[in-house]
Amino acid sequence: MGNTAMDGPPRPEIGGWVIERELGRGGMGVVHAVVHSGDGRRRALKLIRPDMSAGLPEPADEWIVQFEREIAVHQGVRHPHVVRVEEVGNEAGLPYLVMELCEGGSLGDRVGADGPLPVGEAVPLFLDVLRAVHHIHTVRGTVHRDIKPHNILLSRGPDGAPVAKLSDFGLAKAFETAGLSGLTRSGVFAGTIRFMPMEQVVRYKYAKPPVDVWACAASLYFVLTGRAPRDSDGPTRRSRAVPVRERDAQIPERLAQVLDQALDERSGERPRTAEQLGEALRAAV
Incomplete structure (x- = not known):
């Protein structure tokens, strides 16, 4: 994860996506509202919660395997009433996925x-x-x-x-x-x-x-x-x-x-x- 210079203090950046705010979290993952540092697109980015990923012994850890399964399942579903996955990536050994941002919340x-x-x-x-x-x-x-x-x-x-x-x-x-x-x-x-x-x-x-x-x-x-x-x-x-x-x-x-x-x-x-x-x-x- 890196930083990018924006208005005010630098904010965390993941794969070119600048984190703006947290939208929600579950048992394994956390979702942030993000903006692309290059073209300004606004999306939602999900990754493993920091407290779940801290000190992972190896890349094949159970949480990473489960999150990668989620990514694979979600990527395979294309439907107008399923949140669309637009990009997947890996930052510092941890997978993430970028999805459409539903501004109305849950x-x-x-x-x-x-x-x-x-x-x-x-x-x-x-x-x-x-x-x-x-x-x-x-x-x-x-x-x-x-x-x-x-x-x-x-x-x-x-x-x-x-x-x-x-x-x-x-x-x-x-x-x-x-x-x-x-x-x-x-x-x-x-x-x-x-x-x-x-x-x-x-x-x-x-x-x-x-x-x-x-x-x-x-x-x-x-x-x-x-x-x-x-x-x-x-x-x-x-x-x-x-x-x-x-x-x-x-x-x-x-x-x-x-x-x-x-x-x-x-x-x-x-x-x-x-x-x-x-x-x-x-x-x-």
């Missing part, structure tokens, strides 16, 4: 700042997300495993309308070979437990596409109500989602029925694919 931040979104704004955004999820499941053969409001970013379409884009593929993996990579140990899980179905916690290593569908429904529930579906911090075999109209009686009844069914882990009728949930949401609104 849906999680939006709800935290302004409160729940109205149905007419929230549902179209989740139809965007479900199109992306359908693509990664059916075209890429990948399960995301960490869909939540903070991993759904907001941009603007050509007409100025808000557009949702799925981000953060740090936990994504090919589901047809689930359990064969050796990168996920049995009995270990990661992600955000409030947006996980019980089946994902119990069989995290072998997660299949329906866990992403449940997480999409849970995320929409949160965006509409400001609360996660369960009263408990995480799933148990007995915990169930609180009916959404108990959170907000103004949620339209047909939409509430779709969400309640989608989040009912004991129901054999709940949607198991992103396409099924998308069709149900369109019919409800």
Whole structure:
């Protein structure tokens, strides 16, 4: 990492990208808003968190291997509702990726700042997300495993309308070979437990596409109500989602029925694919 002379004190630079501010961080990575020192392009840059990379014994360290897998998965996904990867690189032995900058921030931040979104704004955004999820499941053969409001970013379409884009593929993996990579140990899980179905916690290593569908429904529930579906911090075999109209009686009844069914882990009728949930949401609104 180097420095570049800008207005005020020099700021860190990675591969020609000058760091402006931190946008967010997760279990492994940190994302910064950056500007290119040559042509002034503004993007987002993700790299391993400094506290994770400090003192790495060798380049084949577990964190680097996992981050390189994220880069490979994310690079392979091209869809209008997935955050676009524009460049990958390596600085001082540590990989990074440069992505489009979604100036609207995340849906999680939006709800935290302004409160729940109205149905007419929230549902179209989740139809965007479900199109992306359908693509990664059916075209890429990948399960995301960490869909939540903070991993759904907001941009603007050509007409100025808000557009949702799925981000953060740090936990994504090919589901047809689930359990064969050796990168996920049995009995270990990661992600955000409030947006996980019980089946994902119990069989995290072998997660299949329906866990992403449940997480999409849970995320929409949160965006509409400001609360996660369960009263408990995480799933148990007995915990169930609180009916959404108990959170907000103004949620339209047909939409509430779709969400309640989608989040009912004991129901054999709940949607198991992103396409099924998308069709149900369109019919409800």
